[in-house]
Structure formats: C-alpha cells, structure tokens
Amino acid sequence: MEETIFKRWSRELTIAGAIVLFLLPLIGIPGKTYITLTIAGLAMGMLLFLVASGVSIIFGLMDVLNFAHGALFAWGAYVGFTVFGYLMKWVEADSVLQNFAAFSLAIVAAMVVVALVGIVLERVIVRRVYGSHLFQILITFGATIVLVELIRVFWGPNDEVMTVPLTFSRNWDIMDVIINRYRVICIVVGLVVYGVIQLILKKTKLGMIVRAGVEDRDMVQAMGHNIFLLFTGVFAAGAALAALGGLAMSIFSLQVYPDMGGSFLLFAFIVVIIGGLGSITGSLVGALIVGLTYNYVAYLVPWAAAGANIMIMIIILLIRPTGLFSVGK
Amino acid sequence: MSEPILKVEDVHAFIGKHHILQGVTFDAKADAVTVLIGRNGAGKSTVIRTVMGLIPSSKGKIVYKGSEIHKKKPYEIARMGIGFVPENMGIFAGLTVEENMRVAMLVEDEATTQRLERALDMFADLRKFWKGKAGNLSGGQKQMLAIARAIVNDTALLLIDEPSKGLAPIIVDAVIEAINQIKDHSVVVLVEQNFYMASSVGDYFYIMDDGMVVLSGVMEALVRDEELKSKYLGISKSGD
Ligand SMILES: Nc1ncnc2c1ncn2[C@@H]1O[C@H](COP(=O)(O)OP(=O)(O)O)[C@@H](O)[C@H]1O
Ligand SMILES: [Mg+2]
Numbered sequence: 001m002e003e004t005i006f007k008r009w010s011r012e013l014t015i016a017g018a019i020v021l022f023l024l025p026l027i028g029i030p031g032k033t034y035i036t037l038t039i040a041g042l043a044m045g046m047l048l049f050l051v052a053s054g055v056s057i058i059f060g061l062m063d064v065l066n067f068a069h070g071a072l073f074a075w076g077a078y079v080g081f082t083v084f085g086y087l088m089k090w091v092e093a094d095s096v097l098q099n100f101a102a103f104s105l106a107i108v109a110a111m112v113v114v115a116l117v118g119i120v121l122e123r124v125i126v127r128r129v130y131g132s133h134l135f136q137i138l139i140t141f142g143a144t145i146v147l148v149e150l151i152r153v154f155w156g157p158n159d160e161v162m163t164v165p166l167t168f169s170r171n172w173d174i175m176d177v178i179i180n181r182y183r184v185i186c187i188v189v190g191l192v193v194y195g196v197i198q199l200i201l202k203k204t205k206l207g208m209i210v211r212a213g214v215e216d217r218d219m220v221q222a223m224g225h226n227i228f229l230l231f232t233g234v235f236a237a238g239a240a241l242a243a244l245g246g247l248a249m250s251i252f253s254l255q256v257y258p259d260m261g262g263s264f265l266l267f268a269f270i271v272v273i274i275g276g277l278g279s280i281t282g283s284l285v286g287a288l289i290v291g292l293t294y295n296y297v298a299y300l301v302p303w304a305a306a307g308a309n310i311m312i313m314i315i316i317l318l319i320r321p322t323g324l325f326s327v328g329k
Numbered sequence: 330m331s332e333p334i335l336k337v338e339d340v341h342a343f344i345g346k347h348h349i350l351q352g353v354t355f356d357a358k359a360d361a362v363t364v365l366i367g368r369n370g371a372g373k374s375t376v377i378r379t380v381m382g383l384i385p386s387s388k389g390k391i392v393y394k395g396s397e398i399h400k401k402k403p404y405e406i407a408r409m410g411i412g413f414v415p416e417n418m419g420i421f422a423g424l425t426v427e428e429n430m431r432v433a434m435l436v437e438d439e440a441t442t443q444r445l446e447r448a449l450d451m452f453a454d455l456r457k458f459w460k461g462k463a464g465n466l467s468g469g470q471k472q473m474l475a476i477a478r479a480i481v482n483d484t485a486l487l488l489i490d491e492p493s494k495g496l497a498p499i500i501v502d503a504v505i506e507a508i509n510q511i512k513d514h515s516v517v518v519l520v521e522q523n524f525y526m527a528s529s530v531g532d533y534f535y536i537m538d539d540g541m542v543v544l545s546g547v548m549e550a551l552v553r554d555e556e557l558k559s560k561y562l563g564i565s566k567s568g569d
Contacts, residue, residue, distance in 0.1 A: 205431060205432075208424065208428045208431055208432050209432055211421070211423065211424060211428075212421040212424060212428075212429075212432045215421045215422065215423060215424075216419050216421060218383050218403070218415075218419070219415065219419035219421070220432070221382075221383070221402070221403040221404045221407070222381050222382075222383060222403050222404075222406075222407055222413040222415070222419075223404075223407055223413075223432060223433050223435075223478070224404050224407035224408045224435045224482070225404055225432075226402075226404045227404065228402075
C-alpha cells in the first residue's frame with residue numbers, strides 16, 4: 001500500500017469531515033433524540049459491517065463479486081428463527097442468562113449451517129467462474145434465486161414474526177435518554193467480530209497469507225499455499241458472517257421473509273464501495289457512515305434516507321475513487 | 330554428466346488467444362546456473378511462469394526431478410522444491426518484511442530458521458527493516474526480499490526473472506554476489522537481459538526469440554563470440 005502524503009491527508013481530511021458532518025444533525029435534532037438515533041445508527045452500521053466485511057474480503061482475495069451474499073444473510077435469519085422456535089421457553093424467559101443461551105445457540109447454528117451452504121456454493125458454482133465478473137454476477141444471481149426458493153420450500157413463503165429475547169427488548173433509561181438494549185448488543189457483537197477478524201488477519205499466519213493473497217494471488221500460490229483451500233475457507237467465513245448479520249437483523253426488525261437479503265445487500269455494496277474493496281477497517285467505517293446517515297436523515301427528511309447514502313457514496317468516490325481504505329493490488 | 334534437474338520439452342503456451350510459447354525446449358543442469366536471454370517480449374517470463382504452473386502449457390512436457398509437473402498446480406510445484414522470484418518481484422507491499430518472510434516459510438522448523446538467518450546475513454538491510462512495511466523498501470531491497478523469500482524453503486531449483494531490472498550497478502553487483510552464494514545450495518534458472526550479470530553468474534545460456542529457443546551453449550563461448558552477441562543481443566563490445 002504505497003501511499004503518497006497527499007493521499008494520506010485526504011483520508012484524514014475525509015474522516016475529520018465525516019465527524020463534523022455527523023455532529024451537524026445536532027442543529028436539527030434535540031440532544032437526547034440524537035443520542036438515541038446515534039445508537040440506532042451504530043447498531044444498524046454494525047449489522048451492515050457483518051455483511052459487508054464478507055463481501056469485501058471475498059472480492060479482495062478472490063476477485064469474486066458475490067451477489068448471493070444476500071441469500072446467505074436470509075438463510076442465517078431463518079436458521080436462527082428455527083432455533084428460536086425450539087428454544088422458545090428460553091427466548092421468552094425473563095432471564096438474561098437463558099436469553100443469551102438461546103441467542104448464542106442460534107448464532108452458532110446459523111453460522112455453521114450457512115458456512116456449509118457457502119462451501120457448497122463456492123465449490124460447485126463460484127469456482128467455475130473465477131476471473132469473469134460478468135459470469136459471477138449472473139451465476140450468483142442465479143444461486144440467489146435458488147437459495148431463496150429453497151427458503152420458501154423449507155420454511156414457507158410467508159413473512160414470519162421473529163421474537164426478541166425478552167430481556168433484550170427492554171430499554172435502559174439513562175438520564176431520560178432511552179437506550180434499547182438489543183441495539184447495544186448489536187454494537188458489541190459488531191465490535192467483537194471486528195476485533196476477532198483483525199486479530200486473525202494481523203496475528204496469525206493464516207491471516208498473513210490471506211492479506212498477502214489479497215495483494216497478489218499468483219505469488220501466494222507460487223509460494224506453495226493452496227489458494228483454492230484458502231478461497232473456500234474465506235468464502236465460508238464470509239457466509240457465516242452474513243448469517244450472523246441476517247440473524248441479528250431479523251431480531252432487529254422483528255421479522256424474517258425469503259427476500260430479506262435483497263435490499264440489505266444493496267446497502268452492503270454501498271458500504272464496501274465507500275470503505276474500499278478488500279479492507280475490513282474500510283467496511284467498518286463505511287458501515288458506520290451508512291448506518292448513522294440513514295438514521296439521522298430518516299429523522300430529519302424521511303424520504304431522503306436511502307438517497308443520502310448514495311450521495312455520500314458518490315462524493316467519496318469522487319474524492320477517493322478506490323474508497324476510504326483501499327488495499328493496493 | 331548428471332541428469333538435468335529440469336527438462337522443458339517442446340512446450341507451447343497461450344496467453345488469451347495469443348500463441349506465445351511455440352515449442353520451447355531447454356534444460357537446467359544440476360550444480361549450474363542456466364541463463365535465458367533474449368530481447369523484450371521474446372517469451373522468457375512466460376517460460377518461467379509456465380514452469381511454475383501459473384500459465385498452463387497447451388502442449389509439451391515439463392519434467393522436474395524425473396516427474397512431470399506441467400499438469401500440476403502452482404502450489405504443488407512450489408512444494409516440490411521450486412522457488413520463484415517473478416519479474417515484478419511479487420512483494421506484498423502492505424505486509425512487513427517479517428510477514429513477507431513468514432508467508433514464504435512453508436514450515437517454521439529449525440532448518441528453515443537457519444536458512445532464514447543465512448538469507449538475512451546475506452541481505453543485512455532486511456534485518457534492519459524487519460518490522461517495516463515492505464512497500465517502503467527501495468527497489469534493491471525489494472529484490473533482496475524477493476530472493477530471500479525464495480531461498481528460505483528447502484528449494485532445489487530457483488527460478489529468478491530479471492533480478493537486475495531497474496537496479497543501480499552497485500546493487501546489481503550485490504545481487505550477483507548473492508546468486509553466486511545461492512548456487513552452492515540450489516540450481517538456478519535465471520532470466521537476464523543484462524549481459525554483464527548473465528555472464529558473471531551463468532554457466533549455460535539459451536537465447537530466446539519469438540517464443541522459441543534459437544541458440545544455446547556454454548556461457549564462456551558466448552562471452553568470447555562477438556559476432557553472436559551482436560547478432561542476438563545487440564551487444565557490440567564485451568560487456569564488462
Ligand atoms: N498478459 C498478457 N497478455 C497478452 N500478451 C502478453 C501478456 N503477457 C505477455 N504477453 C506477450 O507475450 C510475449 C512474451 O512476453 P514475456 O514472456 O513477458 O517476454 P519477456 O519476458 O521475454 O520480455 C510478449 O509478446 C508479450 O506481449
Ligand atoms: Mg520478462
């Protein structure tokens with residue numbers, strides 16, 4: 001990542017500008033509401049991060065545009081929904097411990113099942129279209145249709161109500177500021193995932209090989225590393241993160257439905273483009289920008305919420321065409 | 330005379346629709362440095378990348394230590410003991426020097442650690458910038474890192490593509506020195522345009538043109554033959 005001084009400064013300026021921009025809504029929003037909106041925005045941002053980080057690293061390492069990520073997201077939500085169904089006693093219990101047990105089991109099940117789906121997807125379909133973005137888009141769209149149809153077959157075509165674990169649904173009232181607990185949980189989960197990914201990428205040999213592969217796949221292969229095994233593993237990890245995102249989102253929005261991945265994937269792609277393809281930190285920053293913007297704008301000018309993010313994406317692309325944290329190829 | 334460690338026999342290769350290698354034949358003898366020479370675009374890098382498995386061969390045979398490798402994947406070929414220093418050096422710029430070395434180390438046992446020490450003794454700058462980003466190294470230091478990565482494993486054959494490219498003469502001398510040390514441990518196939526370097530380290534030469542070998546022989550003979558040099562290499566005076 002050879003950066004000129006100008007580039008480095010442009011990143012710092014962009015970040016400083018972003019902070020100013022995010023304090024700006026305080027002019028139009030009462031302070032307490034601003035805090036509530038900020039927490040909602042951070043929570044939404046973290047969910048976006050879970051999905052976007054997978055899209056980003058899969059593109060960075062494998063040069064694969066995976067549009068099936070939205071369907072994997074929905075699969076995660078449905079697997080979690082099923083686990084909640086079995087553990088409804090714990091979900092509805094007035095016990096933090098039992099709620100967390102149900103939540104954790106649902107997360108593990110969703111991540112494991114969807115990672116397996118991801119492995120099949122990569123081995124059977126994606127592997128055939130390495131090197132061609134057009135085929136990747138077509139074939140992963142095709143896979144999306146199949147995966148969403150399978151949801152209709154296994155779980156039925158209708159929307160279902162997702163239950164929030166009882167104690168998660170309550171609010172904290174800190175000096176008259178209402179803070180929803182589940183949103184705080186989402187923020188913590190996102191931060192933990194970010195920390196674990198960074199730890200793996202920076203401190204383990206496997207992580208080093210993945211980072212090296214993002215820069216130069218051929219060289220990593222020529223050093224004796226089985227890049228295809230690495231691809232499958234990273235694809236599975238990305239799928240598991242999408243599943244976690246989908247499950248967390250379904251609890252957030254209190255519902256699951258077969259097409260739920262579609263609109264979320266659009267936001268995830270905006271995040272990845274803002275943050276820079278291949279960068280995990282970029283995905284986090286991009287996701288928080290999108291989540292916060294969405295919530296502030298939705299409060300101030302409800303009809304402009306989605307458009308505002310596309311505007312931000314365009315502005316950032318004009319300043320830094322490769323996104324905020326681009327990884328050198 | 331011992332059996333060559335690498336035999337390339339009538340190898341053809343395409344890049345896209347272009348028929349780049351049109352039947353390349355050469356071998357690399359044990360305990361020697363074999364140099365591929367030839368003008369830009371002759372296909373030298375393509376040969377090396379094809380041996381490494383990075384470009385598929387459409388016809389012909391590549392035999393390494395008695396087994397055919399032309400259908401194998403690059404990582405399998407590397408694991409058989411072939412090290413590779415590509416033309417662009419293939420440095421992982423965002424990784425530190427240490428991380429670059431660790432990615433290269435297939436196992437981190439004692440023998441590998443010893444080879445690492447040997448490489449770092451050879452290229453002291455790498456030790457100096459051990460924790461620094463590889464992208465911040467100078468061109469010469471990057472070349473040293475690229476070579477160090479390739480010799481840290483137990484490699485029997487080393488493929489090095491134009492290591493002198495873009496380097497200052499004094500650094501070229503350091504690279505020559507390094508290759509002269511390396512050839513005690515490993516057979517070297519070197520692509521080189523710089524005739525000074527090619528003749529300083531090479532034992533055998535192959536001249537390539539238009540995706541084929543057009544002439545081969547013992548390096549000493551080429552050094553002495555002004556006519557051949559001017560015909561194939563555009564060199565009018567002996568290059569030292
Ligand atoms: N990626 C590529 N796409 C198209 N043509 C290529 C590509 N790489 C190399 N070539 C062509 O292959 C021929 C041989 O290239 P190369 O092996 O790099 O030559 P050398 O290393 O001898 O300079 C050249 O004519 C070059 O234009
Ligand atoms: Mg070349």
